[in-house]
Each structure stands twice: as C-alpha cells, then as structure tokens.
Amino acid sequence: MKIAVCVNHVPDTETKIKINSDTISIDTNGVNFMLSPYDEFAVEEALRIKEKQNGDVTVISLGNDTHKETLRKALAMGVEKAVLLKSDGARDSFGIAFALAEELRQMAPDIILFGKQSIDYDDAQVGTLVAEMLNLPSVAVVVKLDVQNGKAICEREIEGGHEVVETKLPAVILAQKGLNEPRYPSLKGIMAAKSKPILEKPAVLAEMRVETIQLRKPPAKGAGKVVGTDKSAVPELIRLLHEEAKVI
Amino acid sequence: MKVLAFAEQRDNKFKKSAFETVKAARGIADQLGAEFVALVIGSGVAQVAADLGAYGATKVIVVDDPSHAQHSNTACAKVIATIATKEGATLIMLPASQMGKDLAPRVAVKLNAGLAADCVALKVQDGNVIATRPVFAGKAIIDVRVKTLTKVFTLRPNVFTAAASQGSAAIEKTSVALEPSDFGSVVKEVKVATGRPDVTEADIIVSGGRGLKGPENFYLIEQLADVLGAGVGASRAVVDAGWRPHDEQVGQTGKTVSPTMYVACAISGAVQHLAGMSSSKYIVAINKDKDAPIFQVADYGIVGDVFEILPELTSELKKTLGK
Numbered sequence: 001m002k003i004a005v006c007v008n009h010v011p012d013t014e015t016k017i018k019i020n021s022d023t024i025s026i027d028t029n030g031v032n033f034m035l036s037p038y039d040e041f042a043v044e045e046a047l048r049i050k051e052k053q054n055g056d057v058t059v060i061s062l063g064n065d066t067h068k069e070t071l072r073k074a075l076a077m078g079v080e081k082a083v084l085l086k087s088d089g090a091r092d093s094f095g096i097a098f099a100l101a102e103e104l105r106q107m108a109p110d111i112i113l114f115g116k117q118s119i120d121y122d123d124a125q126v127g128t129l130v131a132e133m134l135n136l137p138s139v140a141v142v143v144k145l146d147v148q149n150g151k152a153i154c155e156r157e158i159e160g161g162h163e164v165v166e167t168k169l170p171a172v173i174l175a176q177k178g179l180n181e182p183r184y185p186s187l188k189g190i191m192a193a194k195s196k197p198i199l200e201k202p203a204v205l206a207e208m209r210v211e212t213i214q215l216r217k218p219p220a221k222g223a224g225k226v227v228g229t230d231k232s233a234v235p236e237l238i239r240l241l242h243e244e245a246k247v248i
Numbered sequence: 249m250k251v252l253a254f255a256e257q258r259d260n261k262f263k264k265s266a267f268e269t270v271k272a273a274r275g276i277a278d279q280l281g282a283e284f285v286a287l288v289i290g291s292g293v294a295q296v297a298a299d300l301g302a303y304g305a306t307k308v309i310v311v312d313d314p315s316h317a318q319h320s321n322t323a324c325a326k327v328i329a330t331i332a333t334k335e336g337a338t339l340i341m342l343p344a345s346q347m348g349k350d351l352a353p354r355v356a357v358k359l360n361a362g363l364a365a366d367c368v369a370l371k372v373q374d375g376n377v378i379a380t381r382p383v384f385a386g387k388a389i390i391d392v393r394v395k396t397l398t399k400v401f402t403l404r405p406n407v408f409t410a411a412a413s414q415g416s417a418a419i420e421k422t423s424v425a426l427e428p429s430d431f432g433s434v435v436k437e438v439k440v441a442t443g444r445p446d447v448t449e450a451d452i453i454v455s456g457g458r459g460l461k462g463p464e465n466f467y468l469i470e471q472l473a474d475v476l477g478a479g480v481g482a483s484r485a486v487v488d489a490g491w492r493p494h495d496e497q498v499g500q501t502g503k504t505v506s507p508t509m510y511v512a513c514a515i516s517g518a519v520q521h522l523a524g525m526s527s528s529k530y531i532v533a534i535n536k537d538k539d540a541p542i543f544q545v546a547d548y549g550i551v552g553d554v555f556e557i558l559p560e561l562t563s564e565l566k567k568t569l570g571k
Contacts, residue, residue: 013500013520017387026388037501094362097353119500121383121390123365128321128353137322137432140350143494157495158346158438159263159405159446163319167433177487177501178494209362213378213391221526224547226538231560233550237532238561238568240548245530247452247509248476248569 001055001147003046004109005079006100006127007039008118009063009070017217024212025090035070038115041175043074044182046113049147055110056080060103062096062203064088075193076185082196085203090212093121097129098206105134109170111152116141116174131172138172139165143179249282252337254328255300255308256347258438260292264449265343267303267410269403272370273341274304279372285309285335286417289327291317294421301417303410308417309335311424315431319347322432325354327424332359332398339377344402345448352402361398368407368506368527377401385500385523405448406506407527447498450479452509455498455525457483459514459535459554463491468558469513475565481505481525483515499524514554517542534558 011017011026012034018027035043046057059074061067062085071082085099104112112134114127124140131138143162144155147169154165157176185193227233227240241248253273255266270286277284286305288297290312297308311327328351332340340355342348344366356363364379368389371378376393379401383390394400447453454476456469463486473480482492484499498505500520510528515521517533517540525531526545533546534557543549550557565571 011384013385013523014518015384015387016519017384019388026384092362093353093365094356119385122381122385122504123363124349125353125363125365128350129357129363132325132354132357138350139433141346153436155439156346159449160442161438161440163435164437164439165433166436171433176494177497209394209396210364211393211395213393215383215388215390218382218386218389218526221545223544224531224549226543226549226551229551231552231556233552234557234560234564237548237550238564241509241530241532242568245509245547247530248565 001049001053001111002109003049003055003057003111003113004104004107005042005046005057005059005074005113007043007059007061007070007074008036008120009033009061009067010036010118010120013119019215019217023214023216025215033066033069035073036115036118038117038119038175038177040182041177041179042113042115043077043079044180045145045175047078048180049111053147058083058107060085060100062087062099068198071198072193073185075196076189077183078189080196082198084198084200086200087203087205090208091205092208092210093123093125093129094209095205097126097133099203100126101130101133102204104130111147111169112172114172114174116176127172127174136170136172137167138174139167140174141176142173143176145173145179249280250335250337251277251282251284251339251341252332252335253286254342254348254351255286255288256343256345257288257290257293257296260290260296262296262299263343263345264410265345265405268405268408269341269343270300270303270305271410272403272408276339276370276372276377280375282339285337287328287331289316289324294419297419298417301415302412304415305417308419310419310421312421313423315426319435320431320433321350321354323426323430325351325358326426326430328355329358330424338398340400342402344404348402352400356400359398359400360396361400362394362396363400364392364394365402366404367401368404370401382504382527385504385520386527387523404506441495444473445479447479447481447496447503447505450507452476452478453481453505453507454478454511454513455481455483455515456486456513457515458485466492468554472511472558472562475562475569475571483521512542513558515542516540517545
C-alpha cells in the first residue's frame with residue numbers, strides 16, 4: 001500500500017499574531033512553527049496503516065526551507081520519505097492544491113492523507129481541492145478509519161453527530177482530532193530522521209485565484225463588568241443578561 | 249449576472265445555515281442587481297423547498313431523486329456545478345458547514361472558480377464581492393477578493409442572520425444525470441450524538457475547563473446548558489485529559505464558534521481558546537482567578553467558585569425561565 005501524507009508548517013497555537021506593515025502578511029519574527037496539529041493525526045494514521053498492512057509512507061510539504069523542520073518531525077515519527085515542493089512567495093489554497101495534485105498524480109498513492117485543516121489560514125479546503133483535481137473520492141473530518149479490500153470505511157464528524165462514509169480507494173482522507181493519539185518521535189527515530197533524504201523540487205504553482213486585500217486584527221474587545229464575587233451576584237447577572245444583553 | 253445559493257438539508261429539513269446562506273446570497277444579488285436562484289438537492293425534498301421563499305428566494309431549483317437519499321459529496325458537487333452552469337450563475341454560495349466545506353472545493357474546481365471559504369461578512373464594492381474571513385482561528389481577519397469570473401463562497405454558520413419574512417418561491421424541478429462512478433464516496437449511516445445542539449450551531453454555549461477538577465463535575469455544565477437549551481463546550485485541557493469528547497472542544501485545535509452567548513466556566517482563557525470563541529456576541533466568565541485572561545474578553549464576569557455559582561445560576565435561571 002502506497003500512502004502519501006500532505007503536511008503544513010504553521011505558527012504554534014500560543015502565537016500572538018502580529019501583522020506586517022504590508023498589511024497582507026504576518027510577522028514571523030520570534031514565532032515558533034510546528035507541524036500543523038491535524039496533520040500530525042494524518043501522519044500517525046499513515047504510519048498505523050503501514051504497520052498493519054505493509055507499504056510505504058511519503059510525506060509532502062509545500063513551502064520554503066523552514067518546512068524541512070516539519071518534514072523531519074514526520075520522518076522522526078517513522079515516515080520513510082519526504083518531498084519538499086519549494087515555493088517562497090504568496091499562494092492561495094488553489095495554488096497549493098494544484099502543486100500537491102501535480103506531485104501526487106505522478107506518485108499515484110492508494111491513500112492520501114491530510115489534516116482536516118491547516119491551522120494558519122483555516123481554509124479547510126486544500127485536501128478536498130486535491131481530491132477533485134485528481135478525480136478521487138474524499139472523506140473529511142475523519143475520526144475513525146478502517147482500510148480494507150480496496151475500500152475505506154470512515155466515520156466523520158458532522159454537526160451534532162457522525163456520518164459513516166464508505167469510499168473506494170484510492171481516496172483522500174482528512175484527519176480530525178480523535179482519529180488517533182500521535183506517537184512521540186523516539187530518540188532513535190529523531191537520529192534516523194537526520195539521515196533520511198528530503199527530495200526537493202520546485203512547486204508547480206497555479207495562478208492565484210484569491211487575492212488578499214488586507215490582513216488585520218479583529219476589533220479589540222474591552223473588558224466587561226465584574227458583576228460580583230460570589231453567588232449573591234447571580235440575580236444581577238441574570239438581570240443583565242435579560243435586560244441589557246437580551247440574550248435570555 | 250446570477251447568484252446561486254445551495255440550501256443544505258438533512259432528513260429533508262433545512263439547516264438554519266441554509267436559511268442564512270439563502271438570505272445572505274439574496275442580499276448580495278440585490279446589491280449587484282443580479283438574478284438569484286436557490287438550489288435544493290435530496291430525495292423527497294420537493295415539499296420543503298418552498299420554505300426558502302421566506303428567506304428571499306423567488307425561484308428554487310429542486311433536484312429530487314432517490315439516488316440522493318444517501319448523501320455523496322462527489323455526486324452532489326456534480327449536480328451543483330451542472331445546475332450552476334445551466335443557469336449561468338457565476339456567484340455560488342454554500343454554508344461553511346461540514347457538508348458545504350466538503351462540496352465547495354469540488355464545485356470550484358469543476359467551474360474553474362476561486363473559492364473564499366468560511367466567510368463571516370460579504371460586501372459589494374465597485375461591483376466586486378469582498379469577503380471577510382477569520383484566519384489563525386480568529387486571531388486575525390482577512391479581506392479577500394476572488395479574481396476568477398466564477399466565484400464560490402462558503403458562509404460560516406451562525407454568523408449571518410436568518411430572519412424569516414413574507415415571500416414565496418416558484419419551484420422548478422429538474423434532474424441531473426449521474427453515473428455510478430459519480431458516487432465515489434457515500435454516506436452509509438448517520439449517528440446522532442446527543443440531544444444538545446452542536447457548538448457550531450448553538451445560540452448559547454456553556455463551556456467548562458480544568459477548574460472543574462474532574463469529569464464527574466461536568467454535570468454542573470450540562471445542567472446549566474440544559475436549562476438554557478445550550479450546547480456544551482470544553483477547553484483543550486479537559487479534552488486532552490479525556491474528560492470530554494473532542495467534538496466539544498472550542499479553540500484553535502477545536503471548533504471556532506460564534507454563539508449569541510458563551511458562558512465560560514472555570515476556563516482561564518489560553519490564547520488558543522480565546523481565538524475560538526471571542527467572536528461570540530456576549531461572553532460570560534465565571535472563574536476564581538480575577539487575573540484570568542478570560543475576563544479581558546468577557547462582557548460579564550463573576551470572580552468566584554464555579555462549584556458555588558453554577559448550581560445557584562442553574563436554579564435561578566430555572567425560576568426565571570419558568571422551567
């Protein structure tokens with residue numbers, strides 16, 4: 001079984017976002033980057049499928065040299081091969097998906113895994129764009145995956161419940177938290193990752209379809225009222241919610 | 249010019265996000281002086297399609313076919329793209345629900361369109377639609393313009409209004425031929441979780457954090473939620489500790505929510521949590537620590553012990569709300 005996992009290198013969740021004076025990009029000075037959390041579930045799932053059914057796993061990322069850190073993390077977890085599609089400038093979801101699809105078309109994996117969304121621009125669209133570009137079925141927001149006999153049975157989250165979705169392979173699967181508990185790279189894995197190759201090639205980018213006009217901070221919210229410090233404040237809170245906020 | 253809105257239904261009932269999408273799309277069509285059409289896809293949906301008239305649809309295209317009884321994203325996307333082409337619609341709007349997010353990229357590729365996902369505001373400026381969407385889980389906001397002729401937008405649920413008004417819609421039934429190969433993946437079963445609303449759709453959310461000390465104390469959150477008809481949310485700390493299921497997690501690695509009221513109980517307010525809920529209209533915080541960051545975004549706060557305050561709040565609300 002040939003498995004590909006697409007991953008992104010993103011600011012960690014504790015990052016306070018600062019916007020550059022160009023008003024279309026963020027200031028990355030002092031920002032810690034990491035393997036996007038949902039992509040980590042995707043890497044783990046790829047490794048589990050490989051361990052159960054044999055096969056090989058390739059991890060792919062699109063970006064500049066800094067993405068090698070995230071690729072090394074996946075290699076340290078146990079992935080064998082890494083591909084960096086090099087691209088330095090601005091790009092949109094469509095452009096990223098196009099470049100990934102070009103690479104994946106040649107690779108022709110049985111399963112392509114993504115995180116359900118990258119936690120930077122939060123589009124949650126790249127994986128499904130790639131699926132459509134490759135004319136493959138896809139299942140998004142997957143919390144349970146069972147691969148067997150050329151098909152996959154997935155359980156995916158929807159509003160207020162789960163859907164059980166059956167898909168033929170090859171397919172694109174988008175991982176959600178809950179799918180698995182990602183392993184920590186072992187010391188041996190980290191050492192081994194250093195000598196695993198990262199294949200670098202230029203990304204085949206498509207023309208951008210979405211243009212950024214402005215990136216800005218959300219309107220600051222002023223601190224509100226402290227209604228009290230014990231349960232005697234409850235009637236006043238209810239009054240405020242009823243009369244002032246009118247939410248109950 | 250023509251705007252097409254996809255009205256999502258499940259079990260032949262429209263989702264609130266369907267009404268929100270139709271109403272917002274109709275508003276944009278009016279500003280652009282464009283025609284407007286709504287699209288409903290399903291099996292046995294013809295009866296409910298007229299409901300969209302109250303949200304500004306004057307014409308609803310209905311694709312009612314037994315093959316859509318079990319949802320398939322690949323088949324459904326083909327129907328939307330086919331109808332959009334037939335209608336000559338160049339602005340396509342879908343809810344950014346789990347279903348909509350699954351369809352929009354496919355529709356965009358089929359129509360050579362650019363896609364602005366998870367929009368929280370749309371405005372018309374010089375004949376262009378400017379879409380506003382949160383990024384970095386709401387730590388920043390981006391305004392974008394789709395450059396392609398055909399444009400696809402998904403609209404975040406619970407953000408756009410869905411107030412009903414007078415109006416009726418003409419129903420036009422049509423069909424789109426599908427091949428077995430169009431059904432690449434198919435929903436086999438839907439499992440409904442709890443009776444409580446999902447946090448992405450709830451008007452009110454009551455959320456609990458580590459200060460509740462253990463999963464056994466979450467009944468305090470659930471009781472308050474049930475009095476308010478609210479959804480139950482949780483912080484990352486309690487989900488990672490295994491106290492609560494991950495589908496309740498609010499924050500950057502959970503769900504981003506925009507309810508009318510968010511009640512944060514014993515949640516300190518880590519950056520990644522605030523990112524996921526600070527667009528709530530009203531925020532109530534109950535926390536022992538007066539310096540907790542949650543108070544910096546809260547409209548109303550009680551600096552106190554949740555174990556004392558929550559039972560009191562639940563019982564007082566029961567009286568107030570007559571439950």
